[in-house]
Amino acid sequence: MQLDRRTFLLLGAAFAAGCAAPGGGNFSGGNREKIVNAGSAAQYLADGVYARYRDLGFFLVRRGANLFALSAICTHRKCKLDAEPDKTFYCPCHGSTFDADGNVTEGPARRALPQFEISTNEKGELLVRISAV
Numbered sequence: 001m002q003l004d005r006r007t008f009l010l011l012g013a014a015f016a017a018g019c020a021a022p023g024g025g026n027f028s029g030g031n032r033e034k035i036v037n038a039g040s041a042a043q044y045l046a047d048g049v050y051a052r053y054r055d056l057g058f059f060l061v062r063r064g065a066n067l068f069a070l071s072a073i074c075t076h077r078k079c080k081l082d083a084e085p086d087k088t089f090y091c092p093c094h095g096s097t098f099d100a101d102g103n104v105t106e107g108p109a110r111r112a113l114p115q116f117e118i119s120t121n122e123k124g125e126l127l128v129r130i131s132a133v
């Protein structure tokens, strides 16, 4: 069986979404987005980058009163980024770098990392809404 590029990409996205489900993701919108329960917001009080959800596609970043979710997927060709000790991000595939806000500091990537919406449920848990980038 031979797959065209579109079918291959759709199957890949569906497979990736399905693999993430046991880790706390709920899917909606035809697998174009998922919601990950990142647990109690009290876990993320100290400034820094929390990389425990990197494999699900995002970092949680605490900076003062601000907590945001930043894509962990490089905008060049979708490799997973590494969080660096200085709170920047590095792509091991082709060397792109991003600052602590997700802005490109060195290519070949050209687009900044998208942020994902965070909400809180009635238990005080963070819900991160991840969409395909």
Ligand code: FES
Residues within 6 Å of the ligand: 074, 075, 076, 077, 078, 079, 091, 092, 093, 094, 095, 096, 107, 108, 109
């Ligand atoms: S995939 Fe990240 S620099 Fe190419």
